[in-house]
Amino acid sequence: MTILRLPTPIHEMLGLPPLEKGWVWLVGAGPGDPGLLTVLALAALQQADAVVYDALVDESILRLARPGATIEYAGKRGGKPSPRQRDISLRLIELARAGKRVVRLKGGDPFMFGRGGEEALALVEARIPFRVVPGVTSGTGGLAYAGIPATHRDVNHAVTFVTGHNSGGDVPDDLDWEALGRGSPVLVIYMGLKHLPRIRSAVLAAGRRADEPVALVSHATTPRQRVVETTLAAVVEDAAAHAVEAPALIVIGEVVRLRAGLDWLAAMSGKVLEPDPLGLQPAPRQRA
């Protein structure tokens, strides 16, 4: 995606609410592909005086900000403690009080493991007006670019999204993995790569099959996207063998098998897709 040069500001052209001076918009940037920005997010970037962004926001998205906007990094890397959360909130307050139009840009969705709620409450306390602009979360959008549906009628009527680390960087200890593993046919784990062995053990202990399919989706929706298909039994070894990089989604469940039929991105490069990846059709079709 290229930088916009529009004759009229995009929010005016689209009749969207303007980002006013002294306001903070908590904006989801989506999983990476700039095409997955919402139009509200794009319009916000085009109006911003200041953009405060996370580590997970793609460079190609920052380039869409208004020329002249200040771009500040407030990155937190997965797994590390984040003593600076309060500092980030204070910076947002400071910028808003200086009369800036502030975009707080977060990877994915601000309210899906994005700590948007914490920052918003700090704004409330400081009486700074704000708006939340939801984004496509990587647990759905990132999976879709890997050819894996979060849900599929013949497979699952529920899907659980889990964060693989808490604010201290550990596997959250308030999770009942046994119940999660038993109750949720598909688990999508964000930022879980570091704790993959412990997550695998917990899920196996919940009674999930060792040959259950697993996918690791790294750098989802970006040009660096890579997908490793494996099983619960082999996931730790395969993650190492393929040098899977963070950020990565871990997908556990039968929906992973659908990738043989739904990997539309690879199909654009010639991969032949399988119309019946689950083997549900009563008899194989004859092909002339």
Add this chain to the structure above:
Amino acid sequence: MTILRLPTPIHEMLGLPPLEKGWVWLVGAGPGDPGLLTVLALAALQQADAVVYDALVDESILRLARPGATIEYAGKRGGKPSPRQRDISLRLIELARAGKRVVRLKGGDPFMFGRGGEEALALVEARIPFRVVPGVTSGTGGLAYAGIPATHRDVNHAVTFVTGHNSGGDVPDDLDWEALGRGSPVLVIYMGLKHLPRIRSAVLAAGRRADEPVALVSHATTPRQRVVETTLAAVVEDAAAHAVEAPALIVIGEVVRLRAGLDWLAAMSGKVLEPDPLGLQPAPRQRA
């Protein structure tokens, strides 16, 4: 949002991939607010020869389609059997074979209870090229407009999205509600209004507290959005008393309490937000 009149097609302006003749794009329309369309979705609508849409897609979004595009309703209403799924797929194939640029527009995200996978596999079988354009799912974006975060650090490290009915219109019988209720601190149920009494019973049987907060979010992100806050004990009666309309999200969990602090939409109309809705701060602050 108004109809675009751009000097240059938006996909060219943004350097997005074009929607080619004979292709079908399975596009998520998001929860309702046209501002939550992705730029890829907007660009697709602006290029489409044919738009085949669902009941859950807002009229204001259809108005963004290219003037001259044919707009076809392929609606399925929640709770009813959908004998026409095969017909919808055949129609997409027919349009693509006629050389049209086809947008299959679905509410929310095509792969989150959207049956996008089924339609895509029918396209694979017919050898029609396709792309998936993820959208903001209502379980995150719709909640955000109600001031409820799907996750919040102090509350939950996991969230489960469930569909309240299967393809036959019943509560899915392959769900282990007991394990879901025990394992997942926050449950977000799509299209569950019709089966609210059974869902309530199942969740209570899983050991959830009767006074656990519940929100019903109806017509999320649209001008008709309404939110009812209640408890598990009272949800069935309150849904009736407030005449809550479908489509509605059912949110069960402590994140609902955050609405007192995060209802940014109501704050725009003067609602005073509470900076500490969970009562986590060690001591109440003195206010001058």
